[in-house]
Amino acid sequence: MVVETLELTKHYSKGKVKALDGCSLRVEKGKIFGLLGPNGAGKTTLVKTLLGIIHPTSGSARILGEPISNYRVHAHIGYLAENHRFPEFLNARQILFYYGKMSGLNTELLYKRIPELLDLVHLSKWAKTRIHKFSKGMAQRLGLAHALLNDPDLLFLDEPTDGIDPVGRKEIRDLLISLRNQGKTIFINSHQLSEVERISDEIAILKNGKVLKTGSVEEFISVKQQYQLLFTEGDTPFSEVCAELNIPLVQTDGLFTVSVESDLQLNHLIDELRQQRFILQGIVPRKISLEDYFIDVVGEEAQV
Numbered sequence: 001m002v003v004e005t006l007e008l009t010k011h012y013s014k015g016k017v018k019a020l021d022g023c024s025l026r027v028e029k030g031k032i033f034g035l036l037g038p039n040g041a042g043k044t045t046l047v048k049t050l051l052g053i054i055h056p057t058s059g060s061a062r063i064l065g066e067p068i069s070n071y072r073v074h075a076h077i078g079y080l081a082e083n084h085r086f087p088e089f090l091n092a093r094q095i096l097f098y099y100g101k102m103s104g105l106n107t108e109l110l111y112k113r114i115p116e117l118l119d120l121v122h123l124s125k126w127a128k129t130r131i132h133k134f135s136k137g138m139a140q141r142l143g144l145a146h147a148l149l150n151d152p153d154l155l156f157l158d159e160p161t162d163g164i165d166p167v168g169r170k171e172i173r174d175l176l177i178s179l180r181n182q183g184k185t186i187f188i189n190s191h192q193l194s195e196v197e198r199i200s201d202e203i204a205i206l207k208n209g210k211v212l213k214t215g216s217v218e219e220f221i222s223v224k225q226q227y228q229l230l231f232t233e234g235d236t237p238f239s240e241v242c243a244e245l246n247i248p249l250v251q252t253d254g255l256f257t258v259s260v261e262s263d264l265q266l267n268h269l270i271d272e273l274r275q276q277r278f279i280l281q282g283i284v285p286r287k288i289s290l291e292d293y294f295i296d297v298v299g300e301e302a303q304v
Helices: 043-050 071-076 092-102 107-120 136-147 166-181 193-199 217-221 238-244 263-275 290-303
Strands: 003-012 017-027 032-036 058-063 077-080 154-158 185-189 202-207 210-216 222-232 249-252 255-259 279-287
Touching: 003 043, 017 043, 017 058, 017 202, 017 210, 032 043, 032 166, 032 193, 043 058, 043 154, 043 185, 071 077, 077 136, 092 107, 092 136, 107 136, 136 154, 136 166, 166 185, 166 193, 193 290, 202 217, 202 290, 210 217, 210 290, 217 222, 217 290, 222 263, 238 249, 238 263, 263 279
Parallel strands: 032 185, 032 202, 077 154, 154 185
Antiparallel strands: 003 017, 003 058, 202 210, 222 255, 222 279, 249 255
């Protein structure tokens, strides 16, 4: 595992505030992992704990196979903080050079790497432009280039597409997918659920310092045993076929959604439709948005 936590806790005010409360999760190599949660859930605390910025109260965590107390592992990590700030009197190229030198990268490597990264995040034309003239989106792109300076194996990104227009978000998504395909692991902390849904392989929902749910995007948004059917009507109305088989049916905007108890019952329905001379054009598992799922999970937890 690239990231692994076990019962990780972080308490403040002599235990009165539990920013992390027994947080356990695992992130595999070469995956894009999305961390979701409402404000105050403990997402930023978790990332800062993993990076050694703050120390846990109890529990354990490992990054790239090493305990988080081993600061040498940071040489293989990139980090984009939320609302990061760069000295505004410097230009983009100078920012990457000086921060690279502070990270211990040699000058020859930086001269080669900086133009490549500015091109990668589409800032080549603004390489000599001072930061005070940058939009929020441009500053965010520069922050991503900074996180990639050391060609890290693991990237922690806090709201990576914040302030970026739709075209820019698409470019960032494509970049992150390309990095994942190169074998890098990407840990994203974001409020933008649609962005997380588009690119994440695995997701965890955090609330009150606890992990409520983990799983793949498909597991989160697929509704178990519900299917939308597309067809040309046969000899018997579709509603009558479903009623005869005791299968609940919902029709919305011309789409028919059935709820079955098992795959066997679905196949019985399909057999009956064929006997009634229906022409099936599609059977699609019903899905909901990640936002809907997130609201349901967080809402359920609040009612417990």
